[in-house]
Amino acid sequence: MGNISLTRAQNALRGTVAVPGDKSISHRAVMFGSIAKGTTTINNFLLGEDCLSTISCFRKLGVSIKQKDNTVAIEGKGFEGLSEPAEVLDVGNSGTTIRLMLGILANTPFHSVILGDSSIGKRPMKRVTGPLRQMGAKLDGREEGNLVPISIRGGSTKGITHTSAVASAQVKSAVLLAGLRAEGETTVIEPHKSRDHTERMLDSFGVKTVSSENSVTITGGQSLKAAHIEVPGDISSAAFFLVAGSIVPDSEITLKKVGLNPTRTGILDVLLAMGANITLSNESSDGKEPYADLTITFSSLKGTEISGDFIPRLIDEIPVIALAATQAEGTTIIKDAAELKVKETDRIDTVVRQLSAMGADIEATDDGMIIHGQTKLRGTQCDSFGDHRIGMMLAVASLIAEGETVISNSEATAVSYPGFYEELKKLQQ
Numbered sequence: 001m002g003n004i005s006l007t008r009a010q011n012a013l014r015g016t017v018a019v020p021g022d023k024s025i026s027h028r029a030v031m032f033g034s035i036a037k038g039t040t041t042i043n044n045f046l047l048g049e050d051c052l053s054t055i056s057c058f059r060k061l062g063v064s065i066k067q068k069d070n071t072v073a074i075e076g077k078g079f080e081g082l083s084e085p086a087e088v089l090d091v092g093n094s095g096t097t098i099r100l101m102l103g104i105l106a107n108t109p110f111h112s113v114i115l116g117d118s119s120i121g122k123r124p125m126k127r128v129t130g131p132l133r134q135m136g137a138k139l140d141g142r143e144e145g146n147l148v149p150i151s152i153r154g155g156s157t158k159g160i161t162h163t164s165a166v167a168s169a170q171v172k173s174a175v176l177l178a179g180l181r182a183e184g185e186t187t188v189i190e191p192h193k194s195r196d197h198t199e200r201m202l203d204s205f206g207v208k209t210v211s212s213e214n215s216v217t218i219t220g221g222q223s224l225k226a227a228h229i230e231v232p233g234d235i236s237s238a239a240f241f242l243v244a245g246s247i248v249p250d251s252e253i254t255l256k257k258v259g260l261n262p263t264r265t266g267i268l269d270v271l272l273a274m275g276a277n278i279t280l281s282n283e284s285s286d287g288k289e290p291y292a293d294l295t296i297t298f299s300s301l302k303g304t305e306i307s308g309d310f311i312p313r314l315i316d317e318i319p320v321i322a323l324a325a326t327q328a329e330g331t332t333i334i335k336d337a338a339e340l341k342v343k344e345t346d347r348i349d350t351v352v353r354q355l356s357a358m359g360a361d362i363e364a365t366d367d368g369m370i371i372h373g374q375t376k377l378r379g380t381q382c383d384s385f386g387d388h389r390i391g392m393m394l395a396v397a398s399l400i401a402e403g404e405t406v407i408s409n410s411e412a413t414a415v416s417y418p419g420f421y422e423e424l425k426k427l428q429q
C-alpha cells in the first residue's frame with residue numbers, strides 16, 4: 001500500500017480549483033437513471049472509486065451505462081429493466097452504494113448478493129435491512145442481516161412509517177426508494193434532517209415526495225422518467241481547501257461551482273463562526289441544486305461548539321474541522337457525532353490518534369472530540385487507514401507541520417477525490 005511524503009508549504013496557497021462532482025449526487029444520478037425510463041445523461045459525474053462502484057453494480061444488474069470521462073449516459077428501462085445479476089455486486093468502499101441499492105433491490109423479484117471491502121465489512125446494515133424487512137423484502141446477512149455479504153430477494157412490499165434512530169440520508173433514501181414500488185405510503189422520520197439530495201433528484205425524475213422538517217413521505221406506484229443531471233462540485237471535497245486556505249498564511253483560493261444545498265453547508269457556517277474569511281460569488285442553480293464559487297483567504301480562527309442539528313450538515317467534514325480547530329484560539333467541542341464511529345473508519349478514533357501524533361491537543365469523547373488550540377503540528381508517520389477523508393485531512397495538516405509528514409495508505413483519497421494531492425501541490429506554486 002502506498003506511502004506519500006509531504007512537507008510544509010513553502011508558499012501561500014493561491015489559485016483556483018474546480019473540485020470534482022458531488023459524490024452523493026453522482027451516486028443518485030446513476031441509480032435513478034438506471035430505474036427510470038429513457039436516456040438519462042449526467043455531466044460532471046465524480047470519477048471517484050465509490051461512484052465507479054455504483055456504475056459497475058448497475059451494469060451487473062443489466063443496465064446499459066456509457067461513461068466517457070465525467071459524462072455518463074444511461075439507457076434506463078424502468079425497474080423492469082433490472083435483471084438477476086450473475087455475479088456478486090461489489091460496492092467496494094461505498095456505504096452509499098450498498099444502502100441505497102438495497103432499497104432499490106427490495107422490489108426486484110430476483111436474488112442478489114452484495115458485499116464490499118474490509119471497511120464495508122464492519123459497517124452496520126441493520127439500520128436499512130431492518131425497515132426493508134418490515135416492508136416485506138427478504139434479506140439476510142451475517143449477524144442477522146447486519147453485516148455483508150447480504151443476500152436479498154425482492155418482491156412485493158408495503159409502505160411503512162419508519163422512525164430512524166439516526167439522522168442518515170442513506171437510511172432515509174433506502175426506505176424511500178423501496179417505498180417507490182410499495183403498496184401505500186412510506187414515511188421516514190429522523191431525529192434531525194439529513195441531506196435531501198434524494199428528494200430533490202426524485203423531483204427531477206418526475207417523482208413527488210412530501211417533506212416536513214424531519215420527515216418525508218412517498219406514495220408507492222410512481223415511476224421515474226429520464227432526466228439530465230448537472231452535478232455541482234462537492235462541498236465535502238471543497239472543505240479541505242476551505243480549511244487549507246484558512247490555516248496557511250497569506251493564502252487565497254477560489255473554488256468553482258461548489259454545491260450549496262443547505263443540508264450540506266454546515267462547514268461554511270462553522271468556519272464563518274470560527275472567524276474564517278469566505279465569500280460567495282456567481283450564485284446559481286442547475287435543476288434542483290444551488291451552487292456558487294467560494295473564495296477563502298487566510299484568517300485567524302477561534303474555537304467553537306458543534307452539536308445537534310449541525311452534525312448531519314457537516315458529518316463528513318468533521319475530520320478536517322478538527323484540524324482547523326487545532327489552529328484556532330481556544331477550545332472546540334464536537335458532540336452528538338457518534339455516527340463518526342461507523343464511517344470508513346471510526347473517525348473519532350482515527351482523527352484523535354493521527355492529530356495527537358502530530359502534536360495536537362485533542363481528546364476523544366463518547367460522541368465527538370474536544371480540541372484545544374492553538375498547537376504547532378509536527379510531521380510524522382501517519383496512516384489514512386484506508387479512509388479517504390483521513391488521508392486528505394492529513395495532507396492538509398502536512399502543509400503547516402514542521403518537517404516531513406508520511407501518509408500510509410495514501411491512495412484511499414481516490415475514493416472521493418482522484419488527483420487530490422496534485423491539486424494541493426499546484427496551489428503551492
Ligand SMILES: O=C(O)C1=C[C@@H](OP(=O)(O)O)[C@@H](O)[C@H](O)C1
Pocket residue numbers: 023024025096167168169170171173194195315316339
Ligand atoms: O446519502 C449520502 O450520500 C451520504 C450520507 C451520509 O451518510 P449517512 O447517511 O450514513 O449519515 C454521508 O456520511 C455519506 O458520505 C454520504
Ligand SMILES: C=C(OP(=O)(O)O)C(=O)O
Pocket residue numbers: 023050093094095096097316343344389416
Ligand atoms: C461516509 C462516507 O461515504 P459512504 O458512507 O458512502 O461510504 C464519506 O464519503 O465520508
